[in-house]
Amino acid sequence: MLHLSNVTLTYPDGENGTLNALDSVDLTVPAGQMLALVGPSGSGKSSLLAVAGALVSPTSGTVHIGSTEITGASQAERARMRLNEIGLIFQQPQLMPSLTAVEQLQLVGVLRGHRPRAVQDAALESLAAVGMSAAARRRPHQLSGGQRQRVNIARALMGEPSVLLVDEPTSALDQHRSAEVMELLATLTRDRGTATVVVTHDLEFVEVADRAVTLRDGRLTAHATV
Numbered sequence: 001m002l003h004l005s006n007v008t009l010t011y012p013d014g015e016n017g018t019l020n021a022l023d024s025v026d027l028t029v030p031a032g033q034m035l036a037l038v039g040p041s042g043s044g045k046s047s048l049l050a051v052a053g054a055l056v057s058p059t060s061g062t063v064h065i066g067s068t069e070i071t072g073a074s075q076a077e078r079a080r081m082r083l084n085e086i087g088l089i090f091q092q093p094q095l096m097p098s099l100t101a102v103e104q105l106q107l108v109g110v111l112r113g114h115r116p117r118a119v120q121d122a123a124l125e126s127l128a129a130v131g132m133s134a135a136a137r138r139r140p141h142q143l144s145g146g147q148r149q150r151v152n153i154a155r156a157l158m159g160e161p162s163v164l165l166v167d168e169p170t171s172a173l174d175q176h177r178s179a180e181v182m183e184l185l186a187t188l189t190r191d192r193g194t195a196t197v198v199v200t201h202d203l204e205f206v207e208v209a210d211r212a213v214t215l216r217d218g219r220l221t222a223h224a225t226v
């Protein structure tokens with residue numbers, strides 16, 4: 001479960017002014033639900049993901065992941081949450097050119113202090129969950145854009161996160177592949193019980209989500225029912 005309560009994020013703006021990138025945002029995403037987040041450019045979508053992902057501390061308000069309040073947590077605890085509880089998926093898959101698909105995932109395990117062999121099964125299982133078993137030994141240049149995004153998603157699942165934060169996952173993909181990736185995210189959300197937030201510009205994919213909200217000037221409003 002992801003819960004934001006009265007979250008405001010303020011940046012300095014101009015000489016003496018300030019700008020509320022997020023303004024009194026209340027949001028709850030239960031486990032196993034996928035929320036679509038839409039809104040015009042500059043409305044605060046990336047800011048919301050950054051705050052929910054413990055990358056940026058809000059100016060005021062609280063963020064809970066499960067029963068842990070990440071806003072009040074120490075630096076070390078926030079780092080632990082980022083590693084173990086939060087899966088981040090960005091627009092462009094950031095894959096290492098020299099590593100195979102399975103090695104990209106094993107690297108996450110190694111960063112957590114495990115040996116590559118010890119995390120191989122988890123890596124292969126994660127690739128299977130996104131339909132990429134057959135391409136486990138391929139390097140990024142041998143994969144299509146859609147396949148690279150699947151590896152990216154599989155990597156985010158490696159720590160069995162309870163929260164998945166996804167920023168425009170389909171912006172580099174054609175319509176058909178975009179639909180596949182959104183369906184995959186919806187399935188993973190249900191199967192793994194993650195609280196998932198997907199930023200999307202594409203209103204067509206909003207209906208794949210359980211619920212949609214719109215950000216405008218940092219304020220959240222309900223989107224038309226989906």
Ligand SMILES: Nc1ncnc2c1ncn2[C@@H]1O[C@H](COP(=O)(O)OP(=O)(O)OP(=O)(O)O)[C@@H](O)[C@H]1O
Pocket residue numbers: 011012019020021039040041042043044045046047048
């Ligand atoms: N580090 C920063 N310093 C100052 N202002 C910032 C900073 N980051 C974001 N902003 C401002 O906060 C507001 C929200 O930005 P944000 O990137 O969250 O919007 P967005 O909805 O993700 O936009 P886009 O769809 O273009 O990516 C914008 O007005 C932006 O200029």
